[in-house]
Amino acid sequence: MKLNFKKSGSGEPLIILHGLFGSADNWFSIAKELEKYYTLYLVDQRNHGESPHSDEWNYKVMAKDLNELMENEKIESANLMGHSMGGKTVMNFALQYPEKVKKLIVADIAPRHYPVHHQSILEGLTSVKLQEIKSRKEADDQLAKHISEAGIRQFLLKSLGRDKDGNFIWKINLPVINDQIENVGEALDYDANFENPTLFMGGANSKYIQEKDKEDIDKYFPNNHLIYIKNAGHWLHAEQPQAVVETVKAFLK
Structure with a gap:
């Protein structure tokens, strides 16, 4: 599927995926800071924003969508960042296409199963x-x-x-x-891991990444670093945008 995206900036590619019910527009304020250092791709995932609709909607096909975007844009490898549902997408992508991911940033989501709560x-x-x-x-x-x-x-x-x-x-x-809302909560299920640097960035006031999640995080992403953004809940990029920008910049350097 050919996804809608907005491209800006210059430098190493950084692809950002939004969460459930969101769109690329959710990341505009973050993009204004990061595009000074990176070529940004703000992506609408399938069934969201300006991207096409489909009856097929799960992480396997969303990872394939991202691979198609990178191939179309002739991006051999990129830094990836995803929030919530987007975080699950980039985790799946990194385990399926590890050679195409330089560094991985997962915002306020863990590899485990989440029950429906929407x-x-x-x-x-x-x-x-x-x-x-x-x-x-x-x-x-x-x-x-x-x-x-x-x-x-x-x-x-x-x-x-x-x-x-x-x-x-x-x-x-x-x-x-x-x-198909249950698909959003699916746990990762792979016999592989991703060995490049991975940042798990949680909101200090959120319960999405808990102590019990560290085992799964270590299993799939052994080269990980877990930090919590102060005074932020699940929507950490909206609640503490400057802290998120500085954390992302420090990790990607």
């Missing part, structure tokens, strides 16, 4: 009557019945777009995501 978000997104709403405010009002946190609603509403006739649509492939 039910209220999916219910909220599904509840929005796209054919009836006249404004983003109306969509927000409908989402608020299921999701109380305004910040989460604003993040989700970035995926609200319009079709060629001006009607509201979700840019994400909501039916497939809803039907």
Whole structure:
């Protein structure tokens, strides 16, 4: 699948993948700092952003999508960074195509299985009557019945777009995501490991990377370094962008 991406900057390639319900746009503020040092590729994964929709949606095919992008862009090897679902994608990619990854950065996700915990978000997104709403405010009002946190609603509403006739649509492939949401929580299952430097960057206030995860991290990524960003939860790049930028720069040097 040919993914949508935004390219900027110069230097060694750094490819960044967003998380579930997100898009390349989530990383713009980070990109403004990092593009001074790297050629950045901010990627929309399949069924998200401006990339194509597909009924097939799992980490194996998302890793293949990334490989196709690198081949099309003639990138022999790159530094990879992924947040949450994007972190699982780049972990899978590094284990399948280790020769194509210089350094790996995984933001607030571990190799283990995660149970489905996005039910209220999916219910909220599904509840929005796209054919009836006249404004983003109306969509927000409908989402608020299921999701109380305004910040989460604003993040989700970035995926609200319009079709060629001006009607509201979700840019994400909501039916497939809803039907296959368990795929996002899948654990890594390989007989291989990735030996190049790997940074696991967690939010200090998040529970996504726990002490019990160190065994799996060491198994698949023996050359790893685990750090926590202070005063940050799961959305560490939005909550502490400067700390994330400095951490990424220090690791990639």
